[in-house]
Amino acid sequence: MSSGPNSTRPDAAALITTPYQLHHGDADTVVPLSQDQTLNAILAASATPHELHVYASHAHDQIPFDATMLSRVRTWYRQYGVIP
Numbered sequence: 001m002s003s004g005p006n007s008t009r010p011d012a013a014a015l016i017t018t019p020y021q022l023h024h025g026d027a028d029t030v031v032p033l034s035q036d037q038t039l040n041a042i043l044a045a046s047a048t049p050h051e052l053h054v055y056a057s058h059a060h061d062q063i064p065f066d067a068t069m070l071s072r073v074r075t076w077y078r079q080y081g082v083i084p
Helices: 032-045 060-065 067-079
Strands: 019-023 051-055
Touching: 019 032, 019 060, 032 051, 032 060, 051 067, 060 067
Parallel strands: 019 051
Antiparallel strands: none
């Protein structure tokens, strides 16, 4: 897995079974995109339902305010019964 002080360890990531959605800006200089890409691959290998969305020209601090991201999160939570 990509290294970093806050990255998920591969052995821990392989144990994730809850549906997992990742959102990452390709202009993020805080967290490397490669960390989410690696986590995405681990989730795929373990057949955990997941999605990785990469947002063009988005920095780290823009993702929480992106309308498309918020819509995708709401849809995802509805799909998996977290919100009605």
